[in-house]
Amino acid sequence: MRDVAIIGIGQTPVEEHWGKSLRHLGHDAIMAAMRDAGIETADALYVGNMLSGELGGQQHVGALLADFVGLRGIEAMKIEAACASGAAALRVGLMAVASGMHDVVLVCGVEKMTDAVGDEVTSGLASAADQEYEVSQGISFVGLNALLMRRYMYQFDIKKEYFAGFAVNAHRNGANNPYAMFRSPITEATYLKAGMIADPVNLMDSSPVCDGAACVVLAPAELYRSKVKARILASAVAIDSLAIHDRRDPLALDAVTVSSQKAYAQARMTPADIHLFEAHDAFSIMAALSLEGAGFAPRGAGVYMASEGEIGIHGRLPISTMGGLKSRGHPVGATGIYQVIEVVEQLTGAAGANQVSGATVGMAQNIGGSGATVITHILGAA
């Protein structure tokens, strides 16, 4: 199995891209990544995307994008694992290069969410949950997260304001990321007076509906030595039941634990070796639960990490270093690639004001549904 490196990155700003369709967003990210890598062609394109069918009436976006960037004849396909589609596509690209089937592979995450009408986005996102046992009862995806957050507050005697630090940290970091959707810092007061969406989840607990695309170029580390930006040290997927009521314990994200442990084993590391963690903070409760599942905090104590000293850029374990899903934005199928690009920026010293000093190992974790698919990548500096 060959060692695989990231040799190029490209991303569009995350925003409401009214002037660009899915294919244009994908094009912009792919071309930027190819320019960054200094390559003019590739052997394959794997696209992470969740909602192009429901929201755009367009499936088959693998071939669509490969053709649109001028790569007719290559291999292309789309990979879907709900909000973990981006990291799932990365995993397939990794297997293509590691196996020796391809040398230079593009992995692009892309999502166009803002062209939808009515409740299409709410319905689309709910398709990450169990349609027959959860959604048919009328609950939305935000509602499921609200149930988890309420249960967490009850079981561990947590006050709502304890969560504020996740949003404050994300917005502080996003303010310095030119690709982030929200670039205004917020205070705890902003958090506390934010409008309620599904009690106790408020607007500042939630990542936004948005558009964006991000792309990385993968290649065998050995063959592209001079271009290596970061090495993929570990890549691991674990699944759990979609339906939360079916799990061993709704507040224990077992797939986070299994996926993280597989990744630590591959990289021969422990949580203490991770210099920064791009967490899947689609909701504040997901940030807390994933910190616990990944071994950074004990059960019921993830929320106590929501302070600058813990998760800030100069904290014990910086998370969401470029704004996370909350502030950079969460174009669902693209998020996994944005996370990995942000780890690469940190490992190459390109994170500007948000640089985590001395970072040589970073972890990105992309979650589909409320913890049903968890994909962990650990990257190391070149």
Added chain:
Amino acid sequence: MRDVAIIGIGQTPVEEHWGKSLRHLGHDAIMAAMRDAGIETADALYVGNMLSGELGGQQHVGALLADFVGLRGIEAMKIEAACASGAAALRVGLMAVASGMHDVVLVCGVEKMTDAVGDEVTSGLASAADQEYEVSQGISFVGLNALLMRRYMYQFDIKKEYFAGFAVNAHRNGANNPYAMFRSPITEATYLKAGMIADPVNLMDSSPVCDGAACVVLAPAELYRSKVKARILASAVAIDSLAIHDRRDPLALDAVTVSSQKAYAQARMTPADIHLFEAHDAFSIMAALSLEGAGFAPRGAGVYMASEGEIGIHGRLPISTMGGLKSRGHPVGATGIYQVIEVVEQLTGAAGANQVSGATVGMAQNIGGSGATVITHILGAA
């Protein structure tokens, strides 16, 4: 790169499964394949599926199925390439085993099309075509195939009845396949009086809307020597533009040619070495064009192979040996796996009345859209 073998197969009958949802169909195929392989667990599940989001409001079917068959904690994801989703998932499973990342991998194609209402299936299938440049003009997927068929008849001076042999062959073979949807032979007269759908495409030129699931178990040939049913000798993907008007020549399926040539090169074979060909006969015109693109017939002459002496079980190049998409049925995301299972049946002497005598090499070709994604697998006997 490790050699990869198929060590188990499982399939549901293709029909209108009113009593089973997508997860039950997937379950049945996966359990059948695991029983066939004599295994009780697996490292990963890759699911080929196209329409679960649009028709069932259910994405995330990788994790859904893995959990439903009792494999919590493993890797799972969905792969989509329109009607080539099944073969695309097989390709990912192949990379997982070839790379050494996993040993035992399940690849399941599943589609539930008959629970839809109104024009949902027509809209869903049209999402394989270019939404912005084709579908928005009002054309359906059948309509696109009708344009191709009309142009073919005009350009090569072909009469409609020349195509009859494709449907006659498919139904003759499907009659002996217990998993086929349509098990009644038809005659040329049946073909000629069939109702028109989109002139010149009639009902007997078209594969049906249906439900089904099929699963194969992959493993390293070396480690599972005693269980090997067939070896994967080649696997190749090529893409072309989704929009037919954007192609070099609408009647030359370039992606068929490129994908086939890549596969022949990998297997060190020529078309003459192929003992049977599971063609993607979603429409008669696709059968004719893919025979040409894959090198079995010259340009404009694919339709002349539509006779028992050419494509019948005892013909020069048997195609659609278990009924093909036309008679076995075309549950879109599952088709690529059904095709591969049928090649395995031929290579293991398990094809019953349809056995191609002495078959040791078979090719399956799965097409997404009107030739925008083409995935070719060549299998060899154990």
